[in-house]
Amino acid sequence: MTLDGRQLSAFLAVVTHGSLGRAAEMLHITQPALSRIIKRLETQVGAPLFERNAKGMLLTAIGQALLPRATLMQREAEHAMEEINALRGLAKGTIKVGSIGSVASHILPLAVDRVLTRWPNLRVHIIEGVWDRLAEALIRHEIDLALGVAMPMPESEEIATITDCRWEDSSYVVASLTHPLRQQRKSTLADTLHHRWATMPEGTAPFEEMRHMFRSHGLPLPSVAVETRSIVVLKNLVANAGFLSWMSQPMYEAESKAGLIDSLTIPGVAASRSLTAFRRREGILPGPAARLLEELRHITSGPPRKRSGSSVE
Structure with a gap:
């Protein structure tokens, strides 16, 4: 079975809008013309793709089976045109990337700057969030690359790690430069239990890192006032x-350089982690995303950066 681009666009438009009328308007064709395209596609497939009722057009089981493949085929066609335009010197397209906060704060902006310097016609769409949000966006094709923590768990059937793009960072207990604990000559992790904490929610990587740090020192979790x-x-x-x-x-x-936030000097209280890039396992990586990945590899393959601010060694 061969599906042409017009059939794919028609099928996905009806799925998105739920009715022939709204889909036809979006595609700038008449409703009878759209109905004929869908009918030819159903004849080619050999089964109905939609159930037509008062609520609109609902996918049948066959339609549900076709949907992910049709979405992937349309995306791949778009990516192919982006590659062709790039080879012709007409590089256009959108880099769709998701990132956890620490990567979005430094590494990602550097890579975006380098890409847009070389390819000024590209555009960038960034989603910032914790891993569960990024994984969902990657699977749903909202992004093509996800930047996050390298997890010591089996890869999923849908998401793969890009193993040659990996780097390190470290986490610390942080406070303002006027926090009372800075007045003590020597602070311990136990001292922080008597102060208010604000953290990422339980279940996120930063929270679990913090939980592990307190447990490793034989301490209970601090009282988290704000999540x-x-x-x-x-x-x-x-x-x-x-x-x-x-x-x-x-x-x-940036806040450390501005004199607003820095790590507390608590010996032995730090955690290193590996970060990496992820992509969908199936399909090719779109050209714009591949250019960003190339710059990420260059940036992260250099010597480790020295951290600024106070020492926690």
């Missing part, structure tokens, strides 16, 4: 409201 997935909120709670938190160093590097 948020917003990095902006988290950093402002630390800088302006006296909270403690657990963050990777790249996430607060």
Whole structure:
């Protein structure tokens, strides 16, 4: 069975809009013309793809089976045209990437700058979030690359690790430069239990790192007063409201240079982790995303960067 681009566009438009009328309007064709395209596709498949009822066009079981393949085929066709345009010197397209906060704070902006310097006609769409959000976006084709923590678990059937793009960062207990703990000559991790904490929610990688750190020191978890997935909120709670938190160093590097946030000097309290890039297992990596990946490889293959701010050794 061979599906042409027009049939794919028609099928996916009906799925997206739920009716022939709205889909035809989006495709700028008449409803009878769209109905004929769908009918020819159903004849070619050999079974109905939609159930037509008062609620609109609903996918049949056969339609459900076709949907992911049709989506992938359309994406691949779009990516092929992007590659052809690039080879003709007409490089256009969108880099669709998702990133955890620490990578979005430093490594990703550097890579984006380098890509757009070389390919100024490209555009970039960035989603920032924790891993569960990034994995969902990758599977749903909302992004083509995800940048996050290299997880010591089997790869999924849908997502693969890009093993030759890997780097390290470290996380610390952070506080404002005016926090009372900085007045002590020597602070311990136990001292932080008596102060307010703001963290990422339980189940996220930063929270689990923090949990492991306290357990490894034989301590209970601190009393977390605020949980948020917003990095902006988290950093402002630390800088302006006296909270403690657990963050990777790249996430607060700008605030450290500005004299707002820095790590607390607590011997032995730090955690290193590996970060990497992920992609969908099936299909080719789109040209724009491949260019970003190339720059990420160059940046992360260099010598480790020295962290600024106070020492926690």
